[in-house]
Amino acid sequence: MKLLKVTLLFILFAPLFVQAQAVDKSILSDIKKAQQALKSAQDKVAAERAAIAKKLSVLQRQVLTQREKTAVVRRAQDENTLGLTQLQQRIDGWRAQHNFQQNLINRFIRQQDLPVPEKTGSLGSILRHSETLLAQLSPTFNPQAVITESGVIEQADVLALGPVMLFVNGEQAGLLESGNNGLKISLSLEGASRQSLLDLAKTGRGSISFDPSNSKAIAMARQHESAIEHISKGGLWAIPILFFALFALVIAIAKSWQLFRLPKIQLLPGSKLAEWISQKDLNQDNSLDGMQASLMQIARQEPNIAHRDDLLFNQLQLSKYRLERWLGAIAVVASISPLLGLLGTVSGMIETFKMMTLFGSGDPEVVSGGIAQALITTELGLVVAIPALILNALLSRRAKNYYQQLESFALQISQLSESNIKPLHSSEHEKPVRAAGAC
Incomplete structure (x- = not known):
């Protein structure tokens, strides 16, 4: 009896099961079609977006070009439409700059004790003075009294190059230093350096030994002493x-x-x-x-x-x-x-x-x-x-x-x-x- 009831129920509900399976298949097919349509729509949108981006970049470059051209045209129009007052202001600025440069030239002339030239010859006077200064840079030895290393005062030819002073006395040559008692020999040159200084005094050409420390390096070298000399300076104690x-x-x-x-x-x-x-x-x-x-x-x-x-x-x-x-x-x-x-x-x-x-x-x-x-x-x-x-x-x-x-x-x-x-x-x-x- 129970088997009969189950069979009847199966016969009654079988069409419903078949219909539900058919509905599921149709829904799955609809979903797949919708996904394909969505993908194609997305590809189409991406392609259209790339084309629009290219057109937008071209238009932006054209806008920048037009702006530059507009700025040039506006500046040209401003130059053409400048008033008399603005032109006068520009001329006054140029005159002020000219006067400032002329004052600098006149101040230089007064500092160097140059003869006051004509207005048109100021720059030429400065150039001539520069040539005079360059001529003075040639070596000029002047006889002066110097103190030798032994303490004897002798006459020697002295060349002054700024703070550096050199001397030539017969076959002797070297560097001088300025002290309270006058010029004193700080270092006697030997070898090629001495010969170069002697050639400079005779012919006007030659290389010289230059002391950038102004004899301070020589003084430091003289400070070096032995241990016995150092201890002996301590005195009795x-x-x-x-x-x-x-x-x-x-x-x-x-x-x-x-x-x-x-x-x-x-x-x-x-x-x-x-x-x-x-x-x-x-x-x-x-x-x-x-x-x-x-x-x-x-x-x-x-x-x-x-x-x-x-x-x-x-x-x-x-x-x-x-x-x-x-x-x-x-x-x-x-x-x-x-x-x-x-x-x-x-x-x-x-x-x-x-x-x-x-x-x-x-x-x-x-x-x-x-x-x-x-x-x-x-x-x-x-x-x-x-x-x-x-x-x-x-x-x-x-x-x-x-x-x-x-x-x-x-x-x-x-x-x-x-x-x-x-x-x-x-x-x-x-x-x-x-x-x-x-x-």
């Missing part, structure tokens, strides 16, 4: 500074030799140390040396613990004195050297002020030269003090580290009690006693 420097150097070399030759401290475990202390033969172990061997010898020879610790402390103090001996002298040198330098500077400044009182302060060389010499002692003091401080710090650190290792070794010995050492001694004494009893 440089001597004690050098003495203390030599004193500190000798002590530093001696202490370095002492500290860096010290044997290395050996730190032993407690049992090993007790065994070494209990040994009767002191020559059984040769690995310990120096200050550590002295501490070991005290521990072996003194059975009383309290007395042994006192001896160890005294030996440590003696070792500390030997390690730090003369290190304080280096520290004293580092402290006193800057003070000696300052004392030399003060003395030099006093002498400088005396010179200023006698000769005045108009000459800067007197003041600057005295101050420079006064500061040399301060420089020497600092040069001595800085290395002395460094050496004192290094050597003191070395001595302190070695003493701390000795102190640790002595503390390790002092921590050993009689109970740690006596069993070893008693075990050594029991063997012969037992042997005697057996006999």
